[in-house]
Structures are given as structure tokens and as C-alpha cells.
Amino acid sequence: MVTAATSYGRSGVADWIAQRVSGIILLAYFLFIGYVLLSGVDYASWKALFAQTWVKIFSLMAVLSLAAHAWIGLWSVLTDYLTERMMGTTGNVLRLVLQVLIGITLFVYVVWTVQILWGY
Amino acid sequence: MLQVSIYRYNPESDDKPYMQDFQLDTGGKDIMVLDVLEQLKAQDTTISYRRSCREGVCGSDGLNMNGKNGLACITPLSATVKNNKLVIRPLPGLPVIRDLVVDMGMFYSQYEKVQPYLQNDTPAPAIERLQSPEDRAKLDGLYECILCACCSTSCPSFWWNPDRFIGPAGLLQSYRFLADSRDTVTEERLAKLDDPFSVFRCHGIQNCVNVCPKGLNPTRAIGHIRNMLVARAT
Ligand code: SF4
Ligand code: SF4
Ligand code: FES
Numbered sequence: 001m002v003t004a005a006t007s008y009g010r011s012g013v014a015d016w017i018a019q020r021v022s023g024i025i026l027l028a029y030f031l032f033i034g035y036v037l038l039s040g041v042d043y044a045s046w047k048a049l050f051a052q053t054w055v056k057i058f059s060l061m062a063v064l065s066l067a068a069h070a071w072i073g074l075w076s077v078l079t080d081y082l083t084e085r086m087m088g089t090t091g092n093v094l095r096l097v098l099q100v101l102i103g104i105t106l107f108v109y110v111v112w113t114v115q116i117l118w119g120y
Numbered sequence: 121m122l123q124v125s126i127y128r129y130n131p132e133s134d135d136k137p138y139m140q141d142f143q144l145d146t147g148g149k150d151i152m153v154l155d156v157l158e159q160l161k162a163q164d165t166t167i168s169y170r171r172s173c174r175e176g177v178c179g180s181d182g183l184n185m186n187g188k189n190g191l192a193c194i195t196p197l198s199a200t201v202k203n204n205k206l207v208i209r210p211l212p213g214l215p216v217i218r219d220l221v222v223d224m225g226m227f228y229s230q231y232e233k234v235q236p237y238l239q240n241d242t243p244a245p246a247i248e249r250l251q252s253p254e255d256r257a258k259l260d261g262l263y264e265c266i267l268c269a270c271c272s273t274s275c276p277s278f279w280w281n282p283d284r285f286i287g288p289a290g291l292l293q294s295y296r297f298l299a300d301s302r303d304t305v306t307e308e309r310l311a312k313l314d315d316p317f318s319v320f321r322c323h324g325i326q327n328c329v330n331v332c333p334k335g336l337n338p339t340r341a342i343g344h345i346r347n348m349l350v351a352r353a354t
Contacts, residue, residue, distance in 0.1 A: 012313075012320035013353040016346070076321075080280040 006099055008072045019072050022065035029062035056117045063113040067106040074102050122146050122201065124156060126167065127209040129216050137216065139207075146197065153185050153200065153208065154192040157220075169220035176333060179268030183220055184209040189270040189331040211273035213282065226282040227269045233286060233312075234294035239305045255301035262296035262341060264334050265289060271328035271338055277321040284317035288328035288338030291319060295341035298348060310345075310352050319345055 009015045036049065049055055082095040121143045129137035142160050154171055161167045169192075171181040176194035183192045185200045186207050200206065214222040240249065272278045272287035286294065294313065297303050313319045319342060328338040 007316045010316075011353075012316045012318065013349045015316050016320055017350065017353070076316075080277070080321075083280070085283060086280070 006096075007075055008068060015072050018068055022069040022072075025061055025065040026069060029058060029065075032058070050117070059117055060113065063110055067110055070106060071102065075099070121204075122156070122197070123205045124160065125205070125207045126160070126219070127216075128167075128219055130166070130218055150196050150198045152193055153183070153190075153195045153197065153206070154181055156197070156206065157192060157208070167220075168218045177266065179266035182211050182268040182270045182273070184211055184273075189274045191268060191270070191333045194333060211269055213273045213279040214269075222273075224269060227267075227272055227287070227289070230272070230282070230286045230290040231267065231293060233318075234290050234297070235309070236293045236297065238297065238300060238303050240302055241304055249302045251301055258299045258301075259296060261336055262292060262299065265292055265296075265336055266334060268333060270331045270333060271336075274327040274331045275322075276325070276327070277323060281317055281321055285321035286313075286318050288322070288342065291322070291345060292336060292338040292341045295345050298345065306348075307352075310349055313345065314349055314353070319349065322346075 007015055008018055041049075050059070078095045078098055082098070083091045085091070087094070122145075124142040124144055125139045126142065127137060128134070128140045142163070144156060144159060146156070152174075154174055157167065157169055157171075169181065169183070171193060172178040173180075174193045176191050179191070181192045182189060185192065185195055186202065186205070188200065189211060190200070192208075197206070208220065210216050210220045210222045214224060214226065217223050267289060269289060271292075272282075272289045275288055277285050278287040294309065298306055298309055303309075322339070322342045324339055324343075326339045329336075329340075332338070
């Protein structure tokens with residue numbers, strides 16, 4: 001059976017709200033980056049931009065939102081198609097393996113982002 | 121001649137389902153799909169399907185006609201036949217018992233989950249529980265559902281998780297009691313819906329609205345439930 005144990009907030013409302021909030025943060029971040037790129041950047045101004053603490057925090061928020069958003073979204077997809085009802089035990093095993101892979105990937109992205117933002 | 125193709129399956133004699141083709145002379149008349157089935161059944165008495173009222177009231181003849189769910193008794197050929205061809209299948213996503221007859225067990229157990237009856241613990245008044253015309257009006261577009269299952273069986277979220285997602289029909293009835301001013305267990309009802317599946321598997325693609333033979337709008341009702349759940353949580 002599919003349980004909610006591996007969902008994000010364990011409750012439908014929590015997942016739903018997290019999905020909306022993370023979506024808004026991501027939208028704001030991409031608009032911001034888009035605006036910066038369109039108004040023309042070179043190496044120096046790009047470096048100066050990311051030297052500011054608020055840009056680092058905004059970027060970190062965006063990548064955390066991305067991780068949450070992707071986790072909730074992919075969890076919904078996996079629990080639609082890869083379930084015990086559809087494929088027997090294989091469904092559960094396959095879903096769990098993919099969830100672990102997704103979790104590791106997202107974790108790596110977050111750590112990598114922190115490294116980039118605060119490492120240079 | 122109308123070309124009719126009907127889904128046939130008798131688990132006692134067939135290994136797997138197959139489509140059987142028929143030709144029918146409708147005399148150029150715009151009859152209902154149910155009339156077509158009745159005439160074909162006169163030719164081949166083994167064709168099985170459910171029907172009762174033949175006027176869109178009982179909800180027993182929900183079928184998939186040329187790819188779209190609806191009630192056979194109130195679907196005229198002109199509304200569904202293209203290129204002189206009519207393909208009739210059982211409602212999708214539910215186990216087939218025989219031919220066009222499906223096992224509605226999963227559909228009903230989701231309906232049962234929403235406790236589709238009025239609950240009120242306060243002492244009953246001498247005559248009846250009154251409701252203002254405004255409060256009564258809130259139930260319009262909700263109480264008319266005939267549980268034909270056309271909506272839930274057209275919903276992909278219900279196909280994938282019929283055991284956990286309540287589905288449009290059940291949720292429409294859930295909201296019918298959430299919206300009722302005489303019902304006093306709103307909080308208990310909402311608490312039971314706050315998991316990632318029961319309500320939140322709805323992704324708002326409105327297949328349900330598209331097929332409801334009663335012109336009801338389950339998506340809107342689901343939106344109301346979601347707002348109530350969010351308001352309750354924040
Ligand atoms: S909402 Fe409409 S389609 Fe769904 S069960 Fe009720 S009457 Fe049938
Ligand atoms: S709007 Fe929701 S309930 Fe209706 S078909 Fe789409 S997912 Fe299903
Ligand atoms: S036979 Fe009753 S709704 Fe069609």
C-alpha cells in the first residue's frame with residue numbers, strides 16, 4: 001500500500017502549501033536572475049552581485065525551494081504510477097529506490113549550492 | 121448502417137476481453153445509445169449492461185461511448201457518433217464483471233468514507249431543523265448527483281489511486297455536507313481529509329466536469345474543500 005510516510009509534510013495541506021510557497025520563491029528568483037541577465041552582466045558585476053549576503057540567502061532559499069518542490073512533485077508522480085496496486089511489491093521497491101536517488105540528487109544540489117555561494 | 125463495436129468479456133468463457141462488431145439500421149433516427157444496446161440485445165441476448173430508468177435519473181448506465189463517459193440513456197447518437205462509428209466500452213478503471221458491467225465497489229467505498237449523511241448532535245427540534253433559503257441555496261449543484269461514476273472513472277488520479285483518492289463524486293458529496301448549515305461535524309470531516317491523497321490528488325484537470333451528465337462541477341467543490349482545509353491549517 002502507498003502510505004504518506006515519504007511525503008514531504010505528511011499532510012496534504014502541508015505539501016500543498018509548501019508547493020505553492022516554493023513555487024512563488026522560485027518564480028521570484030528566476031525573474032530576478034532573468035532581469036539581471038537581460039540588463040547585461042560581465043564577470044565583475046556578476047561576482048559583485050553574488051558577493052552580497054542577501055543575494056546568497058535568496059539563492060539558497062531558491063535552491064531549498066527547488067529541492068522541496070521537486071521532492072513533493074516527484075513523490076506525487078511516483079505514488080501515481082509505481083504502486084503496489086499497479087505492479088505488486090516491485091512497485092514499492094522501485095518507488096523507494098527512485099525516492100532515495102531523488103533524495104541524494106537533491107541533497108547534493110543543496111550542498112553544492114552552499115559550496116558555490118560561500119566557497120569563493 | 122451504424123457500425124457498433126462493443127466490449128465483450130465473460131470471465132467464465134473468455135480468456136481475455138475482445139471487441140465485437142455489429143451493424144445496426146437505425147432508420148436514420150437520432151436514437152439514444154441505450155436504444156442501440158437494447159436493439160442489439162434483441163439480436164444477441166448475451167450482451168450485458170446495467171440500466172433501469174432510461175431517463176437519466178438512476179445513474180446505472182454510465183458507459184464509455186466513443187471515448188467519453190456518459191449515460192447511455194440520455195446520449196443521442198448525434199452527440200457521440202463520428203464517421204458512423206460507435207464504440208462502447210465499460211467505465212474505465214474499474215474491474216469488469218462482465219461485458220459493460222463493472223464492479224463499483226471501490227467507487228462506493230470512497231463514497232462511504234465521506235459519511236454522506238447529515239450529522240448533528242444537538243437536540244432535535246420539535247418539527248424539523250430549519251435552514252434559511254440562502255443556506256439551502258448553497259447545496260444547489262451538489263445534491264443533484266446520481267452517483268453514476270462517470271466523473272470518477274474519467275479521472276486519472278482516481279485510476280491510479282482508487283483506494284486512496286476519494287475521487288470527484290465522493291468529494292462533491294463530501295462538500296455537500298461540509299456546506300450544510302445543519303451539519304455540526306465539519307471539523308471532524310475536515311480532519312479525515314487532511315492527508316496527501318483523499319483530496320490533494322486532484323490536480324484540477326476537470327475531466328470530471330467535462331463528463332458529468334447532470335452538469336455538476338466537482339472541481340469547484342474540491343476547490344472549496346481545499347480552501348477549508350488550508351484555512352483550518354493556517
Ligand atoms: S458528479 Fe455527475 S458524473 Fe459524478 S457521479 Fe455525480 S452525477 Fe455522476
Ligand atoms: S479535476 Fe480533480 S477530480 Fe476532476 S478529473 Fe481532474 S483530478 Fe479528477
Ligand atoms: S438508465 Fe437510469 S440513468 Fe440511464
